[in-house]
Structure formats: structure tokens, C-alpha cells
Amino acid sequence: MKAETWTILSCGIFFALIAPVYWVLTKDPTGTTALVMTTLLCVLLGFYLGVVAKQIPDRPEDRSDGEILDGAGEQGFFPPYSWWPLFCAAALAVCVLGVVIGWWLFIIGCTIGAVMVCGWIFEYYRGIHSH
Structure with missing residues (x-):
């Protein structure tokens, strides 16, 4: 989950840098608020993924020497359907x-x-x- 964490956090950094630039160029409070909220959402999701990544042992996707066979086995419970x-x-x-x-x-x-x-x-x- 380290790759997912850094992907989301890098998006959050991007939006944090763009929000003030957008405000200076447009003076639009609605778009600036949306960019700030997007930044906060990315930070929240990145924090969650970082915490979960510390609780899960190393996945084959996170290791450079990981093989496809290392990820074999039960991956979790997925419900068949639900109304x-x-x-x-x-x-x-x-x-x-x-x-x-x-x-x-x-x-x-x-x-x-x-x-x-x-x-x-x-x-x-x-x-x-x-x-």
C-alpha cells in the first residue's frame, strides 16, 4: 500500500499548491474551496492508507523481489451479491x-x-x- 499512499499524497500536495494559485488568478471562492476540500480529502485518504499499510505485512506488490506466486491464496471475503x-x-x-x-x-x-x-x-x- 505504500505506492497507493504516495500516489494519493502527491495528488494532495499538487492540489495544495494549485489552490492558492487558483485563488490569486481568479478570486473565485467556490473553486478555491473545492480545491482546498480536495486537498483535505487526499490528505485524509493518504493518512488512512498509510495507517493501514503499517498494519498489513509486506505485500508482494510492495517488494522489489516479489513474484506473482507470492500473492496466491485467499485475498479476503467478497460478497456474492446484495440487494x-x-x-x-x-x-x-x-x-x-x-x-x-x-x-x-x-x-x-x-x-x-x-x-x-x-x-x-x-x-x-x-x-x-x-x-
Whole structure:
């Protein structure tokens, strides 16, 4: 993950250098704010990847003598499919419509959303994909 960390951090450095230049040339507060927020996002993501890279033992991709065979084996758990994200998005759409139409619909959307998020969290505790 060292390569990913430095790639993201170098993007953050680039945006940090470009943001003041953009402000001086255009005096546009919206674009400057977007560039500053992009810088902060890159720094946050780079910090996260750096912390995770310290917790994971050396990957074959991070070593100069790494071979393809060194990365063989189980890479992690990848879910086969899930309908819960679709239902969570639909509940979020009801919440957004509730802000426009009325608070009663927003409350209904939040209630449905809470049930859907619980279903998404606990989907691998029961059913055909339980483990």
C-alpha cells in the first residue's frame, strides 16, 4: 500500500499548491474551496492508507523481489451479491423527498432507512450466506 499512499499524497500536495494559485488568478471562492476540500480529502485518504499499510505485512506488490506466486491464496471475503444497498438508496430517496414534500415523509424514510441499514449490516448472520 505504500505506492497507493504516495500516489494519493502527491495528488494532495499538487492540489495544495494549485489552490492558492487558483485563488490569486481568479478570486473565485467556490473553486478555491473545492480545491482546498480536495486537498483535505487526499490528505485524509493518504493518512488512512498509510495507517493501514503499517498494519498489513509486506505485500508482494510492495517488494522489489516479489513474484506473482507470492500473492496466491485467499485475498479476503467478497460478497456474492446484495440487494440491501438498493433498498438503502431507495430509503434515502424517500428521505430526500421527505425534505421537499413534508417532514412526515422524512420520518417514514428514516424509519425505513434504519431497518434497511440493519438488514445490510446483519445480512451475513442468517440465510444462505451466513457464516
